[in-house]
Amino acid sequence: MTEFASPDVRPDTDKGAQVARDDRAHVFHSWSAQAQIAPLPIAGASGSYFWDFEGKRYLDFSSQLVNVNIGYQHPKLVAAIQEAAARQCTIAPSFADESRSEAARMIAERAPGDLDKVFFTNGGAEATENAMRMARIHTGRHKILTTYRSYHGATSGSILATGEPRRWGSEPGAPGFVHFWGPYPFRSAFHSTSPEQECERALQHLRDTIMVEGPQTIAAIMLETVVGTNGILVPPDGYLAGVRELCDEHGILWIADEVMAGFGRCGEWFAVDHWGLAPDLICFAKGVNSGYVPLGGVVMSARVAATFDDRPYPGGLTYSGHPLACASAVASMRIFEEEGILEHVRKMADTVIGPRLEEIRAKHPSVGEVRGLGVFWALDLVKDTTTNEALVSYNASGEAAKPMAELMAACKAEGLWPMTHFNRLHVVPPCTTTAEELAEGLDVLDRALDVADAHVTA
Structure with a gap:
């Protein structure tokens, strides 16, 4: 693999103090009580490390927000963005663009099953938001089922789909979101004594939830393939296959939220590859280009895409498939392959x-x-x-x-x-x-x- 540049860690306390003052005076931070935080000013980063203006270096076991999959300042990825900027910085999503087309093709080639069309977004929350919209229009149904131990983003729909406490501050919101318990053998909601029993009981709980909510009202079941922030919960073998069967039985779409779990994080292009399964839609972001330029998207199956062959899709983004972001995704996927x-x-x-x-x-x-x-x-x-x-x-x-x-x-x-x-x-x-x-x-x-x-x- 590429050797990253050796960190040039030199203290610059005056600059660090200025960064901190400007941040405190003018930056409004997410998920925070503003008066109670003191963000650490960062001077630089390389490979798996970043450092502050005091000259203290940190080995990053967080990948920032679990998104810097390729490491900081990968020289090939930086060069690819520079080359793309020299070629064409931006073009609207209504045009066909070289980087956008190539990124979509490469993502589709790596996606499972017949997932062959890509709708680009600026990040993960917009990806889940649009996947849910696609599912609702495709099925003509309105309910979305997600687990309590989940995080799907902070836009108006994705935060309501989220199961964890960050949802609470946005309630009440739009109707149609239903939460259920996913498998978690170590802290089983079903009093299971083995992974096999947990799988069986969790699937029965989901089947019961579908029954009482009315399968004819459910557009999609959206799951983080491997639950991320809420526990790194690897589903027991058989669970995702059971979800696939339940969806097929009732005409429900399966949305795999792989914003965090995809693009190498689980050792595969997509985490579902670990179980050899194909959802109807996959949401991606983060690791697709390690956040070097904002990018996310939805990969959809042929039958979902066909819904919009002669019916306009009621959604769009000014920066959908931004050329610099797509060029960085192309470069990142190539680097992943070239460097194993x-x-x-x-x-x-x-x-x-x-x-x-x-x-x-x-x-x-x-x-x-x-x-x-x-x-x-x-x-x-x-x-x-x-x-x-x-x-x-x-x-x-x-x-x-x-x-x-x-x-x-x-x-x-x-x-x-x-x-x-x-x-x-x-x-x-x-x-x-x-x-x-x-x-x-x-x-x-x-x-x-x-x-x-x-x-x-x-």
Whole structure:
């Protein structure tokens, strides 16, 4: 794989202070109480690292928002964007554009089944928003079923489809969104005692939900193929196949939200490839070009696309299929193939991340479970090893969330930037992270977890 430039980490405290002052004065940050945050000014990044204006370097185990799959400042990807900018910076989506056409073709060639048409968006939320609109028009139905442990974006429809607490502030909203419990063997809502039983009971719960909601009213079931922010929940074998069967039985579309799980994160182009299945629509963003330029989209099956052969699709975006974004996606996919990044991800999962996390789990009583695929892992932390009570309560904040805050601080103190959500510590580095870098970061996690162990009560 490409060697990234060695970090040029030089302190510039005056500039860092100016960045912080301007941010505080003028930037309104998402998901935040503005007076209670102090965003870290970032001076630069390369490969799997970024650094601040004080000269402190961090190994990124969060990939920012689990999107910098190809690593920071990949020289080939930067060059491709520069070349595209010199050729053509922008053109409206009503025209045929070289980069847009090539990106769509390459994405379709890598998508499963007959998913062969691509509608481009600027990001993941717009992708799920448009996928739901397509499903409703295609079926003539209005309900969308999603799980409680999910995040699908923050636009008006996608936030209502979201199951986790970030939805609450946008309610009440448009009708037609129904939530149900997906499989989670470690914290089973169905009192299961095995993955097989969890699969069977979760599918029966979904079948019952479809029954009482009325299958004739349901346009789509939208699932994160592997649940991301809400737990890195890898579905038990047979679950997604069962969802496919239920959808086919009732004329419901299956939307796979792969905004986070796709494009290498799980070691495949699309996470559904792990189970050999084809949804009706796939939503993508993040890893398609690692956020170098905003891009997302929906890949749709032939029968969904045919709905709009002679009927205009009632949706569009000024920057749909932006040439620079599409050029970066083309370059990224080529780099993934030329450098064997998918193979690298699978090798790192099998030989480094998986084995080392199991060692960590065996050593630390606070680690109740380890789960994941590719470079998409989570440690489910507990404070009671007998009951598996979560280290911090659901949606904890303030003093109640202190154990996780202490754990994050311990990681950052040693130069590791972690990702946490509720009681979970996620391990989601760039797909290009080397075995040596992974070992470095996992060693830091190992030491930092002593902080979480101190909160274990039984």
